[in-house]
Amino acid sequence: xxxxxxxxxxxxxxxxxxxxxxxxxxxxxxxxxxxxxxxxxxxxxxxxxxxxxxxxxxxxxxxxxxxxxxxxxxxxxxxxxxxxxxxxxxxxxxxxxxxxxxxxxxxxxxxxxxxxxxxxxxxxxxxxxxxxxxxxxxxxxxxxxxxxxxxxxxxxxxxxxxxxxxxxxxxxxxxxxxxxxxxxxxxxxxxxxxxxxxxxxxxxxxxxxxxxxxxxxxxxxxxxxxxxxxxxxxxxxxxxxxxxxxxxxxxxxxxxxxxxxxxxxxxxxxxxxxxxxxxxxxxxxxxxxxxxxxxxxxxxxxxxxxxxxxxxxxxxxxxxxxxxxxxxxxxxxxxxxxxxxxxxxxxxxxxxxxxxxxxxxxxxxxxxxxxxxxxxxxxxxxxxxxxxxxxxxxxxxxxxxxxxxxxxxxxxxxxxxxxxxxxxxxxxxxxxxxxxxxxxxxxxxxxxxxxxxxxxxxxxxxxxxxxxxxxxxxxxxxxxxxxxxxxxxxxxxxxxxxxxxxxxxxxxxxxxxxxxxxxxxxxxxxxxxxxxxxxxxxxxxxxxxxxxxxxxxxxxxxxxxxxxxxxxxxxxxxxxxxxxxxxxxxxxxxxxxxxxxxxxxxxxxxxxxxxxxxxxxxxxxxxxxxxxxxxxxxxxxxxxxxxxxxxxxxxxxxxxxxxxxxxxxxxxxxxxxxxxxxxxxxxxxxxxxxxxxxxxxxxxxxxxxxxxxxxxxxxxxxxxxxxxxxxxxxxxxxxxxxxxxxxxxxxxxxxxxxxxxxxxxxxxxxxxxxxxxxxxxxxxxxxxxxxxxxxxxxxxxxxxxxxxxxxxxxxxxxxxxxxxxxxxxxxxxxxxxxxxxxxxxxxxxxxxxxxxxxxxxxxxxxxxxxxxxxxxxxxxxxxxxxxxxxxxxxxxxxxxxxxxxxxxxxxxxxxxxxxxxx
Ligand code: ADP
Ligand code: MG
Ligand code: MG
Numbered sequence: 052x053x054x055x056x057x058x059x060x061x062x063x064x065x066x067x068x069x070x071x072x073x074x075x076x077x078x079x080x081x082x083x084x085x086x087x088x089x090x091x092x093x094x095x096x097x098x099x100x101x102x103x104x105x106x107x108x109x110x111x112x113x114x115x116x117x118x119x120x121x122x123x124x125x126x127x128x129x130x131x132x133x134x135x136x137x138x139x140x141x142x143x144x145x146x147x148x149x150x151x152x153x154x155x156x157x158x159x160x161x162x163x164x165x166x167x168x169x170x171x172x173x174x175x176x177x178x179x180x181x182x183x184x185x186x187x188x189x190x191x192x193x194x195x196x197x198x199x200x201x202x203x204x205x206x207x208x209x210x211x212x213x214x215x216x217x218x219x220x221x222x223x224x225x226x227x228x229x230x231x232x233x234x235x236x237x238x239x240x241x242x243x244x245x246x247x248x249x250x251x252x253x254x255x256x257x258x259x260x261x262x263x264x265x266x267x268x269x270x271x272x273x274x275x276x277x278x279x280x281x282x283x284x285x286x287x288x289x290x291x292x293x294x295x296x297x298x299x300x301x302x303x304x305x306x307x308x309x310x311x312x313x314x315x316x317x318x319x320x321x322x323x324x325x326x327x328x329x330x331x332x333x334x335x336x337x338x339x340x341x342x343x344x345x346x347x348x349x350x351x352x353x354x355x356x357x358x359x360x361x362x363x364x365x366x367x368x369x370x371x372x373x374x375x376x377x378x379x380x381x382x383x384x385x386x387x388x389x390x391x392x393x394x395x396x397x398x399x400x401x402x403x404x405x406x407x408x409x410x411x412x413x414x415x416x417x418x419x420x421x422x423x424x425x426x427x428x429x430x431x432x433x434x435x436x437x438x439x440x441x442x443x444x445x446x447x448x449x450x451x452x453x454x455x456x457x458x459x460x461x462x463x464x465x466x467x468x469x470x471x472x473x474x475x476x477x478x479x480x481x482x483x484x485x486x487x488x489x490x491x492x493x494x495x496x497x498x499x500x501x502x503x504x505x506x507x508x509x510x511x512x513x514x515x516x517x518x519x520x521x522x523x524x525x526x527x528x529x530x531x532x533x534x535x536x537x538x539x540x541x542x543x544x545x546x547x548x549x550x551x552x553x554x555x556x557x558x559x560x561x562x563x564x565x566x567x568x569x570x571x572x573x574x575x576x577x578x579x580x581x582x583x584x585x586x587x588x589x590x591x592x593x594x595x596x597x598x599x600x601x602x603x604x605x606x607x608x609x610x611x612x613x614x615x616x617x618x619x620x621x622x623x624x625x626x627x628x629x630x631x632x633x634x635x636x637x638x639x640x641x642x643x644x645x646x647x648x649x650x651x652x653x654x655x656x657x658x659x660x661x662x663x664x665x666x667x668x669x670x671x672x673x674x675x676x677x678x679x680x681x682x683x684x685x686x687x688x689x690x691x692x693x694x695x696x697x698x699x700x701x702x703x704x705x706x707x708x709x710x711x712x713x714x715x716x717x718x719x720x721x722x723x724x725x726x727x728x729x730x731x732x733x734x735x736x737x738x739x740x741x742x743x744x745x746x747x748x749x750x751x752x753x754x755x756x757x758x759x760x761x762x763x764x765x766x767x768x769x770x771x772x773x774x775x776x777x778x779x780x781x782x783x784x785x786x787x788x789x790x791x792x793x794x795x796x797x798x799x800x801x802x803x804x805x806x807x808x809x810x811x812x813x814x815x816x817x818x819x820x821x822x823x824x825x826x827x828x829x830x831x832x833x834x835x836x837x838x839x840x841x842x843x844x845x846x847x848x849x850x851x852x853x854x855x856x857x858x859x860x861x862x863x864x865x866x867x868x869x870x871x872x873x874x875x876x877x878x879x880x881x882x883x884x885x886x887x888x889x890x891x892x893x894x895x896x897x898x899x900x901x902x903x904x905x906x907x908x909x910x911x912x913x914x915x916x917x918x919x920x921x922x923x924x925x926x927x928x929x930x931x932x933x934x935x936x937x938x939x940x941x942x943x944x945x946x947x948x949x950x951x952x953x954x955x956x957x958x959x960x961x962x963x964x965x966x967x968x969x
Contacts, residue, residue, distance in 0.1 A: 071122035072140035078103035096311035098170030113316035114151040116144035120309035157275040159194025164317035167282035171310040179289035184212040188273035206252030213259040220285040223266040286312045301527045301546030320400040327401040333384045336416040337458040339423025418450030423597040436604040445933040445960040457587040470547030472579030473533035478520025478542040479573045486514025493517035507532040520574040524550040542576030605962035612946030620681030626951035633690040635948020636926035679782035690794040697800040699755040710744045761801025776815045784826035796833040803840040805849040839863035844910035851917035861927030898935040908942045933960035940964035
């Protein structure tokens with residue numbers, strides 16, 4: 052326990068006690084005790100720390116104090132006992148705010164009223180709600196009526212205290228209270244609460260106290276200090292409430308942080324027409340536009356604005372109604388923005404023409420607003436370019452790539468529920484409560500479906516694949532649902548603990564709101580929100596000028612190049628538009644899969660005659676050349692790495708089972724034919740299928756991923772890779788003659804021994820030279836290899852004698868390092884491993900730093916020993932993953948190559964890698 056002599060808290064006579072209470076004026080002491088601002092937030096909670104900080108910088112905050120998170124923890128540890136000295140400190144702090152306000156707690160002639168507000172380091176649902184108007188009793192009420200001459204206001208305040216205290220502190224349900232008000236309205240034959248009189252509120256207060264007694268077995272405590280004590284204890288206890296614990300579990304927030312209690316002098320926005328209350332954002336939270344935005348109500352209390360009982364007015368109206376107060380507020384908002392160097396979310400109250408701030412915190416905003424605000428703040432001189440880049444997370448760039456829920460629609464709709472934002476983007480569809488229904492509705496009826504489950508399991512994957520979005524009530528960031536959703540890029544919200552899913556009655560509910568199977572819902576996977584209904588969506592603009600500016604700053608910072616994986620000119624052009632500085636991987640076999648080429652490719656594989664095979668290969672040559680020409684043109688001036696054929700040949704032939712089935716069908720048909728011509732035709736067909744089947748069987752391998760593929764194919768059928776190299780160089784020479792600046796790099800896949808490289812590369816280089824001689828032009832080119840087998844990585848020094856560049860194929864490398872089949876990974880034991888914590892994360896999503904990463908590091912060092920200026924990159928899917936990008940930066944790669952869509956994310960992540968190093 053920390054030992055500190057306290058000032059102003061009156062227990063200086065017990066120097067051995069920790070300090071549990073800080074006045075809003077004592078933020079410096081809190082900082083001394085806690086070390087830094089982060090520590091202050093931990094000690095005082097976010098809300099309290101900011102109230103104290105605002106007080107320090109001269110913003111009008113009603114006097115108050117904070118009972119610390121340490122007090123909360125001590126209270127809970129001691130079995131719900133205040134730690135020694137704490138209550139005395141509270142009493143002393145009450146004295147201090149009495150002095151500051153000139154009022155007295157419990158004194159009817161000049162009463163001090165306070166609110167009790169919870170607030171941990173991170174704001175989280177499940178914590179205790181605020182209790183307002185603490186300090187009212189029968190005598191105080193009488194006195195206050197004399198002072199304010201407004202009995203209606205006083206009784207309304209009193210009944211609010213009884214109601215809030217009952218429901219928040221003691222868990223009395225709200226309905227009986229609401230019922231009383233409704234009946235009073237009926238009795239008076241009025242429509243709104245505003246029409247109820249002072250006498251009505253007095254009667255209501257009496258009835259509330261009866262409800263209180265019936266539900267709690269005790270009288271409503273009219274001793275203000277008793278109220279304060281019970282409220283404080285209730286806040287402490289709420290830290291261990293079920294919802295709070297569930298939320299922390301799901302969100303990965305530590306359980307030992309504790310919550311603070313903020314005791315704040317009440318100010319009243321409901322004291323007449325020169326009083327008001329409202330909330331505001333210092334900038335537009337959806338677009339980031341630099342304009343104050345908010346809502347307010349004249350003659351109302353704070354909760355009325357949030358609860359939406361009365362229609363609020365836009366803050367801009369206040370400019371005309373109370374111009375001076377508006378200007379003062381605007382000035383404070385700007386000052387706080389400058390102070391925190393961030394957009395602020397503010398609560399204010401105006402009491403009889405005097406402005407008070409009741410809360411400030413960094414405002415929640417969309418990714419679009421985040422980007423704009425970061426850029427604007429640089430231009431306003433508030434933050435540096437580096438800070439702007441650091442502020443925007445790579446995942447937020449994702450926002451610009453996925454459909455999103457329409458902002459206007461979101462503003463007009465209350466979320467149905469909130470959970471963890473585990474996979475970004477919007478999804479809109481009808482609810483299906485199991486995987487089979489989800490799949491059937493999606494596939495057979497063409498419906499858009501959101502699959503909703505308490506949690507998901509491997510045998511739900513077919514439904515998850517068919518669904519637009521995934522929603523679960525349980526599970527955290529590494530739950531099965533979260534992992535699979537991210538893997539497939541499906542928007543998902545998980546861990547919605549307030550959601551009750553009734554699989555028997557096929558419905559789900561939050562409180563009274565029920566959604567049945569087949570009803571429309573909308574998910575915001577970016578923010579973790581669930582809405583009822585079918586909301587409109589839009590696709591944000593990746594060419595957003597603020598994003599472009601931010602990315603250009605990221606480019607100034609980053610050291611890694613960002614290239615793209617692209618097989619077609621169209622993809623290459625897009626990649627370039629997004630800022631790609633080269634093509635790190637063009638997969639030539641994708642070109643083989645096109646319908647008009649498949650027969651030629653099959654002919655090449657099927658034939659036993661060398662002549663026929665070469666004929667087929669010759670037919671492929673001009674087609675491939677055409678592909679490469681387009682690619683080189685699109686990438687004018689930039690390097691293009693073309694990978695030679697990689698997959699096992701059987702992938703180009705029909706599946707074995709299919710052939711067997713077709714053969715069986717043909718043979719049955721044969722028995723029913725009588726026309727000679729038809730019989731002959733069928734016999735021919737059978738013969739063809741038979742040949743395919745034989746070839747497929749001959750090519751069959753137990754482990755095709757470890758079989759005849761990559762460089763092994765090139766060595767087995769040298770004509771094939773020679774044709775590819777000829778196509779590459781003929782294309783390069785042609786476009787070069789047309790004035791294109793071309794830099795082809797030929798990449799040999801799956802090498803494991805230097806002799807493979809030697810054999811293949813030397814043969815291919817002579818083809819390249821031959822073509823350039825024929826064409827009479829010299830091209831700048833490289834030959835190199837993929838590093839995707841552990842042996843290649845370990846012998847990189849030998850490899851580098853031939854290879855002029857390396858590119859890590861981390862999909863295969865991860866597969867071979869772990870010995871885990873990447874194609875079975877998602878549905879199999881790997882997910883289970885991650886959930887159990889056996890593996891910290893999916894190594895196919897993020898490079899395993901200690902195994903695969905280490906091997907890469909070895910290969911980089913060894914390769915550069917032989918060839919110091921060796922160009923080294925990565926072309927596996929990890930190339931677009933921010934964590935993996937950081938690793939690539941650390942081990943000194945020259946570039947990462949990823950899918951065109953991830954290029955902007957990679958640019959930002961590469962800059963973050965540099966900034967994180969500092
Ligand atoms: P939340 O975390 O839910 O926003 P708050 O503690 O901020 O809860 O309080 C709820 C409402 O009560 C807010 O509108 C706030 O401005 C208002 N409020 C809290 N304390 C006071 C006070 N001392 N005087 C007037 N209004 C208050
Ligand atoms: Mg608040
Ligand atoms: Mg590979």
